[in-house]
Amino acid sequence: MERTFTNFLSALRGADIRVSVAETLDAMETARLMGWSDRQSLHDALAMALAKTPEEKVGFTHIFDKFFAFESFHDRQDEEASGENGQAADGGDLAAMLEAGDRAALALAMQEAAVEVGVENIRFFTQRGLYTQRVLQQMGIEGVDAQIQAMGGQGGGGSAGQALRESRMWLFEQVRNFVEQQLSLQGAATSQELREDRLRRSRLGNLDRRDREQMRRIVEKICRRLVALHSRRRKMKNRGQLDIRRTMRRNYGNDGVLFELEWKKRKLDRPRIMAICDVSGSVASVARFLLQFLYELHELLHDIRSFAFSGYLIEVSEHFKDNIADAAADKVMQKVGYMPTDYGESLTNFRENFLADVDRNTTIIFLGDARSNNTDPKAEYLKEMHERCKRLIWLNPEPPPLWGTGDSEMRRYRPYCDLLRECNTLNHLERVVNDLLETAQRAA
C-alpha cells in the first residue's frame, strides 16, 4: 500500500504539484482515516492534504483519475467469465485465474507483479515492451504458454485451448495498457524535467517556434520564484532609524517608558529600468525573453521602458505593457526589424529623445551583439548614458572570444559598462535578472 502511495506522490510531483515529506505523512494518515472504499471521499480528502491551490486541485484530480483507474478489468465479456472449467491448475495459478475469469484476483496479481519488477521506474516510451514482458513473466505467463502448447499438441485443444489462448491475448492487452498508463504517469515527470533542463540551457537563438509556449511557461515559473524571493526580503524593516515620534505615541500607555520601539520605515528603492534591445537576427529572440522577464517582474520594478532598434531606435514600451505575447514582438519586428544594424545611429536617436529621462535611479540594460556593420559606433554617447545612469548593464548574446572580432565594437563600448555579460540562454537571463533585483535590495 505504501509503495502504491509513494508512486502516486511521485506522479503528482511530475504534474508540478509540490508535495513535502510532512504532507506525505498527512496524506497517509488521511487515507488511513478515510479508508480506500469510497473513491470520491478519498479523492476529496487527499486533495485537501496534498493540493493547496485551485490550480493544483485541478492537476490533482487529473492524476488521481488516471492513477486509480482499473476499469479496464471490468470490460471483459461475461461469456469468458463463465467459460467452462476444463482441466485447471496444472498450468499454474495464472491459468486457473484466467479460466475462472477472476478479474479481481488478476488485477491484484498484476499489481503485485508490477511492484515486483518495479514498473514505476519506467521513464521512456521505448521501455514499454520490456516492462510488459517482465510483468507477464512475473505473473507466470510461461506456465500458461506451456499449457496452451500442451493443449495444441493434443490436436487443436478444443474450445478450452481456444478460450485460454484468447484469455492470454486479453491479459496481454491489459498488462500493456497498464504499463502505458504507468509510463504516462511516471514518464511525464522525467521527460518534462529533461525537456525543461534542455530548454533552459539551449541558445535562445536556435529555439524552435514550437518550444516557445513551453519557454514562456518556464519564464513564468522562474519569475514567480523571483518575486517570492525578493518580495519577502523587502519586508524586512525592523531595523534602521528610530522613529521617536511614533515610539512616544505608542508608549503613552506605559507611562512614557519606552517599552516598544518604532522604526522609520525605509523607502523601497525599486530600480527603474530602461531596456534597449537590438532586434536584428539572433539577438531578437533573446530580446523577446528579456522583455518577458522584465514585464513579468513589474511588481518588483519601479518603471520599465523598453526600446528597440536595428537601423534606428524607437520606444516600444506600450506594446509590451499589456501583452507579452508573440504578437507584440512581431509588431516591433515589423517596425524596426529587418534593417542593417546601426549602433551609432540608434545611440544618436536615444540621446536626442530619451537621454533627458535617464536619472540616478535608472538602470540601463543594453542588449546587443555590438555588430554595427562598420559604421561609426559613437561610443561617446554610451559614455554619456553611463555617466547619467545608476548602472549600465550590457548583455551580449555572443560568447566572449568573439567580442571585438570583425565588425564587433564591443571593445569600444566595454569601458562604459558597469557589467558586461554573455547572455544567450534562459539560465543566463535568470542570473542577470536575479542580480538586478539583488543589487536593488542592497541599495535600499
Place this chain on the structure above:
Amino acid sequence: MTPEQLEKLESIERVREGYAELGYICSRQIATAIYIAGHLGKPVLVEGPAGVGKTELANTTAAYLDLPLIRLQCYEGLDESKALYEWRYAKQLLYTQILRDKLGEVLGEAQGLKESMDRLHAHADVFFSERFLAPRPLLKALREPGGAVLLIDEVDKSDHEFEAFLLEILSEFQVSIPELGTIKAARRPVVFLTSNNTREMSDALKRRCLHLYVPFPDARLEREIIQARIPEIPQDLKYQLVAFVQQVRELDLKKHPSVSESIDWARVLLLLHADELEADMVRETLNVFLKFEEDIQSVDAELYAITRQAKKVDGVRA
C-alpha cells in the same frame, strides 16, 4: 476531543446533517474537511471568494461541537503582542508604586546590595507572572481547558513575519513565552484559517494545513442554503432568485454577488412581498447584491434577458 465531540464527527454524513440542523448547508468537500480536521487535529486553511461562508463555517463548528469560538482578525501590522500575549505594563508600574512600602519591609534588615538581591530573588518573578499577563486570542485558545475553535480570519492580510510566527502554533500547538517558558495547548483547538487570496500564502504555512477551497455554490446547494436560512420563502421565488444570481455570477463583473448577499436579497424581496421575480422590482433592488455602479449598469443592460431566463429555468422545474 471529548467522546461526545468525536461521536459528533463520527462520519461525514453525520457532520453534514448536524451542520444542516444549525442552518449551515455544507458541500461534501466541506464536510470531509471538518471530519478529517477533527480526527487528525490539523488546522484547515479555507480559501475562496468573499462571502461564501468561510467565517460562518468556523462559527457553526463552534456551535456544533459546543466549544467557545475565539477569533483573531488579521490585518497589516498585526504582531505578537496583539495576537498572543502582552504584559500589562501599566499594571506592573502601578503595583511597583503601591508596593513600594512593602518592598521596604522585604528588604528591611538586609545588609548590602548582595543580600538585598538574594532576598528579592527569593520572592520569584512576581511581576512577570500570570497575573500580569494579558492573553490575546492565540494564547486564550491554547489555554481553554475544554478546547476551542480558533478562527484566524483573513490571514492573507497579515505580514510575512506574522505568518512565520503562526507556524509554531499550527504544527505544535504550543507557544514560547521567554519569561514563562513554553505553554502547550490544554486541548488541541480546532483551527480555521481563512484567506481571500489577496496574496499567496507561504509553502510552510500551507504544508501544515489541510487546504479547503470553497467556491461559489452550484444552484442546488444555493437553494438549500436559502431554504435553510429563510424557511418561509416561496418556492417559485427561491428557484428564480437562485437562477438569477447564478447567471449574474457568469457575467464579467468587478465583484460577484456572494451567498450572503443573495440571502440578503431574498430577505429584501420577501419584505416587498414578492412571489416571483419582476424585472422592475429586480432593478430597484439590484444594489442589495451589486456594490459597484458599473456592475449595476452592466446587469441592468441585460436585466430582461436574465429575468426571462431565470423564469424559464423555473418553468423547466415545474
